[in-house]
Amino acid sequence: MEIMSPQNTRVKEWAGLQEKKHRDKARKYIVEGVHLVQEALLAEADVECLAYDLDKGMPAELKELLQSVQGMDVIGVSAAIISKCSSTNTPQPVFAIVRKEQQAVEAILAKKDSLVVVLDGVQDPGNVGTIIRSADAAGADGVILGQGCADLYNPKTIRSTMGSMFHLPVVEGDLSVILPQAREKGALLVSTSLQGEESCYEHDFHGSQWLLIGSEGKGISPETARLVDKSIIIPMAGRAESLNAAMAATILLFEGMRQRG
Known part of the structure; x- marks a missing residue:
């Protein structure tokens, strides 16, 4: 699956997760970078989707992990989308959208x-x-x-x-x-x-x-x-x-x- 336009409605929803009000409403949050995405997957967090920079390809560290994960969208996106959804000046080539889980x-x-x-x-x-x-x-x-x-x-x-x-x-x-x-x-x-x-x-x-x-x-x-x-x-x-x-x-x-x- 691929999304190339930063104007896509799904991309707008992802970018909105940089703000608390949108995170609270959607009950989701964004995790950026290979290491954090890896940790989320290893911990079996409720990951809704994983987006990666199509030009750079899927990071090697995540390739193996993805074989064991079910029910998650894996989406190739443009560099413009990565940049729109990132909270840092040098965006990481991958991010995941995770559903909040109520910790008791x-x-x-x-x-x-x-x-x-x-x-x-x-x-x-x-x-x-x-x-x-x-x-x-x-x-x-x-x-x-x-x-x-x-x-x-x-x-x-x-x-x-x-x-x-x-x-x-x-x-x-x-x-x-x-x-x-x-x-x-x-x-x-x-x-x-x-x-x-x-x-x-x-x-x-x-x-x-x-x-x-x-x-x-x-x-x-x-x-x-x-x-x-x-x-x-x-x-x-x-x-x-x-x-x-x-x-x-x-x-x-x-x-x-x-x-x-």
């Missing part, structure tokens, strides 16, 4: 001794994506995005996850509902604060731990702060006032991984 928070809540990252108002898509990638690297059981966070399906968030969004549950939800449920299941709700009671290296990361990360400017919201069981501090020897949210999350995750063996 129940799966995360049901895990015993879970290590979970909870984001509250982290607005930068690069930070949100990087935290998901760190959570995946540290073997965390899930990531929860509360209100005010960057959209998981923003192309920049997706790029920053480097495919990790397909490796562990990432749930968008209401923290005022989810956090009390986690606590009922025995989770300790831990946040970082410059007024923290204990260093993150002295804190015991065993058992079920939900790590709350807020925005750099404001930290976690007052509503979320009221639910916190313990706040810990990341000690710093230098003169920087604070750490970027993704760096703070990564330090806690890897200390948790180290302690939990």
